[in-house]
Amino acid sequence: MKTRRTFLGLLAGATATALAVSSPSAAETLTIGIVSATTGPLAAPGKFQLNGFKLAAEEVNAKGGVAVGGKTYKVELKIYDTHCNAAAGASAMQRLASVDKVPVVLGELCSSVAAAEAPIAKDFKLPLILTVPTGPSLTRGGNPYLFRVNSHAALLNKGLAAFIAKNGWSPISYIAWNNDAGRGGVRTLGAQLPKNIKNAYTGYFNVGEVDFSSHISNIRAKKAKAVVLLMDEEPGSLAIKQIRSAGLNIQLIGTLAMGSNRFLKRLDKKTIAGMVQYSAFPPKADVLRIKNFSARYEKKYGEEAHGFAAQSYDGLMIALAAMKNGGTVTDKSRIREELAKIDYTGVMGKIRFDKNGQASPPVYITEWCADGTRKILAPKDAVAGCGKG
């Protein structure tokens, strides 16, 4: 009788141990904070940012999760809609830090909102990784808890300024968003242009404005040779449509939002042939990491990969890598230290943060070919023909 009881006890113990060993990680969840615009006028670019985060989380979870300090965690995203509003951003950041108690926050779409969130990150010693905002001053504030995966406006415009100077497109004109991205873009591009490139006209428009006729009249009257469109793909396509409808034959220069097939679909190949733009992620580039990401993104979302998605994908992977390296999902100071010294090759390329938390991934200049494909014009080591941009 005693032997039988001992046997049953051992069997129950063994079963319990086996169960504990086989499924310990399934119950563990690692919640990452996300701030972005999911509603409002900037919901469209916000969607691309979220797509990047979601794809990264899904891929990590599909492989069983992320192993940190001997435990495996499923990644869960706690998303807050800041609708590009500074007050909403600050409130979301506060909530993520004090209520949700996440170890790291990623995202944000707008620089002005990121500027409101950054001090809260510092106060709560909570790492904040930006993946889209381009305002240069953000990573100049000496905030040790702020990191930025994407290039800021000055870095993005550096190559473009050299390209404009090389082509002698003077006088130049600008139509830009009346926000930090647009004004920052005009300021940083203008500052990097040589003195012989004169500025004929600068016009700003508010988010949601769709009538560019006033700008077009001014650009025509000032006889500008080229127009730089510092805006997203939606207003960008509209501005180009109106420029061409008004019979203004001028060199078009755009942003990374204008180097995609989505953009081409809004217009047509004849209208944008010869247009150049800077790009942080040429989706058709003949580079393995880019090709793989583009294929996975296209499979999941049924459309061409977007630069914001690639940047955000890398942002989340970097956050997980920092936690892995630090062996913790709770010690935020440790995670910050690991982020500061990270050396990661992601979809965007090599990512390392400088002492201000700013990364400098590669920036490309692409041009629309007559057949509706793109080619890479710069940097020299990435130059590629039509269909490879």
Added chain:
Amino acid sequence: MFDAILEQIINGTMMGSIYVLVGLGLVLIYGVMHVLNFAHGMMFMLGGYMAYTAFAHVTGDYGSAVLLSMLSLMAIGAVLERLVFKPLRGNLRNQVIASLALVLLIQNSVIAIWGPTGIQFKLSATEILVPIGGLRFSLQHILVIVVTFACMGVLFVFLKFTKFGTALRATSQNNEAATVVGINTQRMYWVSFAIGSALAALGGALIGPLFLVFPQMGDLPLVKALAGILLGGMGSIPGAVIGGLLIGITEALATLAIATDYRDAVTFVVIILILLFRPQGLFGVRVRGEA
């Protein structure tokens, strides 16, 4: 410079026409119900979406798509009046709050149905270019102006020479007296809402192919139309027309002299100056006891 001025006058007249269409609906509703409907911009936006949907998925013909859009917005306007504004009649504050709530409800419903990204309403009229002097404008540009002026004419005849229009004007002038003479004022309320919404829908359906159809497309025209009817005189139909056109042309011309981001400031400075000298607006009637 002459070209630039001409270009801006035509552009300003086109945008002004849109403000007129929105403003006329606002004035009709305000005149009859004495309530400012802040959800009127949403009717404009829904008009754009309805026209696009009818064009792309139902008729394939722009004219009938516009008509369908106006009819559907007429129905939506009448339903909103019955379900939202009628129960709150007599409480102006609650009606205003309800119209603001409708803005959120309609805008987010549109995002849920059609998505947050702007829709391109591709139409051949936007590809056909009409030369005027050394300038070129799309046919849709001209269509917006012509249709708006035609619509103004029809509305004028309707209000001035038809029995229904007279009843509408009578309700607007004195609600109680209109009831005494046998006018069904309840009917006038929803009719004014239906006509106002249809005019806004026409605006959205006309501008959609020229620009984009997107959830926020009604926000700016609403503000400008409100400014237009203030300038023209609250409740005045000729005032809404002149006010809307003046705002459109002023803001377009202003950009030739000053930075475009100050365009709205110039417009509102002009409005303030006019209202300083004519507080009742250009065509408004001064009422005893009002400033």
